[in-house]
Amino acid sequence: MIPPSRPTMWNTLTISDLAARLGRREVSAREALQACLDRIDQVDGRLHAFLSLDRADALAQADEADARRARGESADQPLLGIPIALKDILAVRGQPLGCASKILHGFISPYDATVVEKLKAAGAVVFGRVNMDEFAMGSSTENSAFGRTGNPWDLDRIPGGSSGGSAAAVAADECLAALGSDTGGSIRQPAALCGCVGLKPTYGLVSRYGLVAFASSLDQIGPFTRSVRDAALVLHAISGHDPRDSTSLPEPAIDCAAAIHGDLRGIKLGLPREYRIEGIDPEVKSAVDAAVRQLESLGAEILEVSLPHTQYAVATYYIIATAEASANLARYDGVRYGLRIDGDDPIEMYARTRGAGFGPEVKRRIILGTYVLSSGYYDAYYLRAQKVRTLIRQDFLRAFEQVDALVTPTTPTAAFRAGEKVDNPLQMYLCDIFTIPCNLAGICGLSLPCGFTREPRLPIGLQILGPPMGERTLFKVAHAYEQATSWHRQKPPIQ
Amino acid sequence: MAAADLDIQYVAHLARLDLTPDEEARFSAQLGRILDYIAQLRELSVDGIEPTAHAVPLVNVTRPDEVRPSMPTRAALRNAPAQANDLFLVPKIVE
Numbered sequence: 001m002i003p004p005s006r007p008t009m010w011n012t013l014t015i016s017d018l019a020a021r022l023g024r025r026e027v028s029a030r031e032a033l034q035a036c037l038d039r040i041d042q043v044d045g046r047l048h049a050f051l052s053l054d055r056a057d058a059l060a061q062a063d064e065a066d067a068r069r070a071r072g073e074s075a076d077q078p079l080l081g082i083p084i085a086l087k088d089i090l091a092v093r094g095q096p097l098g099c100a101s102k103i104l105h106g107f108i109s110p111y112d113a114t115v116v117e118k119l120k121a122a123g124a125v126v127f128g129r130v131n132m133d134e135f136a137m138g139s140s141t142e143n144s145a146f147g148r149t150g151n152p153w154d155l156d157r158i159p160g161g162s163s164g165g166s167a168a169a170v171a172a173d174e175c176l177a178a179l180g181s182d183t184g185g186s187i188r189q190p191a192a193l194c195g196c197v198g199l200k201p202t203y204g205l206v207s208r209y210g211l212v213a214f215a216s217s218l219d220q221i222g223p224f225t226r227s228v229r230d231a232a233l234v235l236h237a238i239s240g241h242d243p244r245d246s247t248s249l250p251e252p253a254i255d256c257a258a259a260i261h262g263d264l265r266g267i268k269l270g271l272p273r274e275y276r277i278e279g280i281d282p283e284v285k286s287a288v289d290a291a292v293r294q295l296e297s298l299g300a301e302i303l304e305v306s307l308p309h310t311q312y313a314v315a316t317y318y319i320i321a322t323a324e325a326s327a328n329l330a331r332y333d334g335v336r337y338g339l340r341i342d343g344d345d346p347i348e349m350y351a352r353t354r355g356a357g358f359g360p361e362v363k364r365r366i367i368l369g370t371y372v373l374s375s376g377y378y379d380a381y382y383l384r385a386q387k388v389r390t391l392i393r394q395d396f397l398r399a400f401e402q403v404d405a406l407v408t409p410t411t412p413t414a415a416f417r418a419g420e421k422v423d424n425p426l427q428m429y430l431c432d433i434f435t436i437p438c439n440l441a442g443i444c445g446l447s448l449p450c451g452f453t454r455e456p457r458l459p460i461g462l463q464i465l466g467p468p469m470g471e472r473t474l475f476k477v478a479h480a481y482e483q484a485t486s487w488h489r490q491k492p493p494i495q
Numbered sequence: 496m497a498a499a500d501l502d503i504q505y506v507a508h509l510a511r512l513d514l515t516p517d518e519e520a521r522f523s524a525q526l527g528r529i530l531d532y533i534a535q536l537r538e539l540s541v542d543g544i545e546p547t548a549h550a551v552p553l554v555n556v557t558r559p560d561e562v563r564p565s566m567p568t569r570a571a572l573r574n575a576p577a578q579a580n581d582l583f584l585v586p587k588i589v590e
Contacts, residue, residue, distance in 0.1 A: 110570045203551045217549045246556040247549070315533040326510060333511065335583055337574035345586050347511065355513025363512060364522050368529065370510040371501055384536055386546030391539070393550055426528050442550025468551060 011035040012173045012491070015082050015230040022081045023074065029065035029081025032176075033058055033125055036083045040128075040174045043494050048149050049159075049169040051088050051129045052096055058083070058127035065123055079237055080123030085175040087166050088129040089136055090221070091210035092116050099212050100144035101134045103357025104338045113210020114245070115179060115221050115238040122237040130165030130178060134359045135329065136186055136214045138162050139431045142422055143361045150418075151194060152492035153458050157415040160190030163224070167194035170224045171459075172494055177234055178224045183215050184317050185410075185435025187222045188447035192410035192461020195449045195490065197478070198224050199231045200435075202468045203442035204249035206235075207242030215324035216247070218317075218439040227488060228448060228479040232256040235471065251469070259472035260479045265299035267477060270403035274310035275434060281413040287451030287460040288409045291481065295407065298480050303403055307395040312388050313437040314429055319372050319385035320440070326369030332357065364425060393441040400467040405477055408434050410447040410461030438465055446474045449487035459487075501526055 010018060010032040021027050037055060044050050065081035074080050086092065089099050091109035093116075098104045112120070119126050133143035141149045141164025149164045151157040152172040159168040163180025167190035170178050180187045182200035191198025199222040206221045213219065223234035232255075240253035271292065296302050334340035334353030341356050343349035358366070372381035399406060411431060421428045438445040443465060450462035462481070466474045482488055503523045507514050514522065568581050577584035 107574050110566060110573060203549075204553070243558050247551070247553060249551065249553070309539075312536055312539060315536050318529065319533060319536075330511075334576060335585055336571075338576070340576035343586060346588055349586055350511040351508075351513045354511060355515075358512070360518070360522075363514065363518065364525060366510050366512055367501075367503065367506050367522055368526055371506045371526075374506065374509060381533070383546055384541055386548060387541035387544040388536055388539060389547040389550075390544050391541075393547060425525050426532055429529075440550065 009035065011039045011176070013176070014227045015079070015176050015225065015233055016227065018082060018176060019078065022069070029062040029125060030059065032081060033062040033083045033127070036175050039172070043172055044174065046150060046155055047152060047168055047172055047494060048147055049130050049165040049172065049174060051098065051100065051131050051146055051165070053128045054095060057095070058125055061125040061127070065125060068123065074123070077123030078233060079119065081125060082123070082177070083125045083127060083175050084119060084234070085128040085130050085166065085169050085178040086116070086126060087132050087163050087178065087180045089132060089181055089212045090116060090179060092126065096129060097212070098129070099135045100132045100146055101357065101359065101362070102145045102339060103332045103354070107337050111210065114207035114242045116210060118238050124237070128175065130169050132165055133162035134362050135212070135325070136162040136181055136183055137325070137361050137365055139185070139189060139428050140418070140421065141165060142418060143359055145359055148418055151415045152494045153195065154415065154456050155494070156417060157458070158193070158418050160193035160415065162186040164190045166224045167191050167196055167198065170194070170196045170226060171492055173491070177230060179221055179238070180224055181211055181219055181221050182439065183218045183321060184439050185432040187224065188410050188435050188445055188461070188463060189432060191224055191447045193415040193459065195459030195487070195492065196224050196226055197228055197231045197446065197448045197488070198222065199235060199446045200438060200444060201235060201239065201471060202444040204247050205239050205251065205254065205469070205471070207245040207248050209242055209244040213328040215321040216328060217324060218321060228475055228482045229260055231446070232260060232475050254471055256472050256475040259476045262480070263299040264295060264477060264480050267300045267473070268303060268403040269295055269300045269477065270303050270305035270399055270406045272307045272310065272399070272406055272408060273304055274307050275408045277412070277433070279412055280409065283453045284409050284411070284413060284460050288462060291450040291462045292407055294484055295477065295481055298484060300477070305399045305402055305406065307399060307437065309388065309391045309395050310437060313392055313440060314433055316385045316388045316392065317436045317440060318368065318429060319381050320389060322365045322369030323373050323382050324369070326366050326373065329362070329366055361425065389440050392437055396437070396441040396443055397467070404473050405470065406465040408463045408465065410434060410463040414453045414458035414460055434463060443468055444471050444474055446478055448478050448482060449490070450485070451487060452490070501530065
């Protein structure tokens with residue numbers, strides 16, 4: 001491995017590399033964190049990935065990590081001293097939690113999310129609140145109430161969303177990894193557009209306790225990292241059964257390290273023919289085609305498969321996700337926390353508070369979700385969408401009888417310009433056409449870099465989809481591809 | 496174009512959500528286009544298909560019925576917009 005040219009470069013390493021150097025005492029956790037903080041000071045004024053940052057708390061955690069290592073307590077702490085940033089949708093005791101919304105103004109979390117407890121138990125320095133679309137509703141991070149985040153490859157473009165801050169922070173070397181949440185692509189899409197690795201685990205593999213609910217049957221927490229191996233490390237730390245989430249699978253934490261080796265002989269990969277749509281950018285198509293040839297040369301057998309109900313996924317999603325959101329967001333009423341706008345009676349107070357506190361996209365989705373659940377429309381919209389969801393899930397389960405994993409583009413295009421789609425919500429929704437079906441089916445999906453557009457130079461993402469609990473296959477395929485290519489080592493131009 | 500049968504004022508009332516006249520007009524037009532798009536689901540025959548509420552359904556998830564400490568009142572009230580006597584304060588409900 002090439003040593004960093006100067007000490008302030010610790011922030012640019014992968015977790016695996018930094019962990020090894022921390023273990024050899026080449027660097028302290030405090031120095032590693034300080035390198036991240038210096039990088040944030042250098043670029044975040046323009047990038048705006050971070051909404052807030054408690055430096056004293058982060059430095060105290062880093063010092064504690066160094067003290068633990070000095071006492072010889074580093075065993076069973078694979079992330080000891082690794083700085084990991086959090087999307088502003090995850091609860092950290094004593095820290096602000098805002099979902100990038102005005103309605104949660106001043107809210108301080110009374111407890112830790114399970115993933116935060118687990119990261120801390122694994123020794124990580126859990127720091128910062130990174131930007132997102134308000135309540136995770138969006139594909140560009142432009143729906144944040146606190147300003148948009150730039151794409152580190154071109155600040156005039158969007159980083160994707162809803163976890164755009166997580167992706168931008170990892171791609172710009174402001175942290176070693178970040179957590180985000182994925183309801184319809186909110187991890188994989190920004191990972192693709194910023195050029196990092198993003199994983200949406202199988203539904204139920206990672207506890208949602210302490211994740212602010214958007215659409216409970218679709219939401220999953222997952223990592224953003226700069227390598228496939230790092231994503232497996234973070235998944236190992238945060239996964240496993242949690243009695244505090246009744247949708248948590250009765251499975252232990254998943255360790256995929258052993259799966260990360262070797263070529264792809266004996267692996268069957270499917271190309272869904274329905275994902276070959278018009279509107280896919282030619283450069284994205286050629287990058288994904290080249291990736292498929294690379295996977296084949298690594299030994300994988302490539303087959304065409306069919307997911308016949310693909311074209312209905314976006315419509316199904318925008319009924320189910322908004323219906324669930326309209327119920328989940330009923331809690332923001334000005335009574336127990338957050339913003340309150342007074343009224344003469346409780347109903348007036350609720351309506352005023354919500355009218356003042358929510359941004360336009362959240363309001364649109366609450367209206368749509370309330371409508372599709374309302375008397376007279378429930379069967380035509382919500383119940384029908386739930387049935388189509390069954391068909392979409394069956395498509396995937398049938399495909400996985402023929403192949404081990406599916407390979408698709410993560411997004412139809414590279415990052416678009418800020419402002420380009422803000423007035424056209426439907427066009428914005430269609431950005432997620434390749435990522436949404438995975439959430440409806442509850443399966444796992446990962447995006448990793450597979451090339452760049454020429455002018456401007458923007459990352460392109462390759463999506464690998466696996467069956468429920470198929471993370472080992474995802475990591476094996478993704479790692480083999482990553483080792484055979486150099487896309488993941490490219491750094492964005494932001495200085 | 497507004498959604499044919501989406502009465503936005505009625506739905507906003509159901510959602511306890513104040514909208515400005517400008518928002519009502521804008522959202523009606525945008526939601527109309529979204530509902531037109533969603534209408535393609537009517538093409539599909541879903542007779543005899545079971546609905547999926549959860550992709551990975553777990554049923555009868557229980558835990559031992561043991562008394563455990565809960566969040567202290569002070570912590571629960573910490574974020575309250577208005578409080579008194581260890582209670583949340585709200586506008587008068589009953590005359």
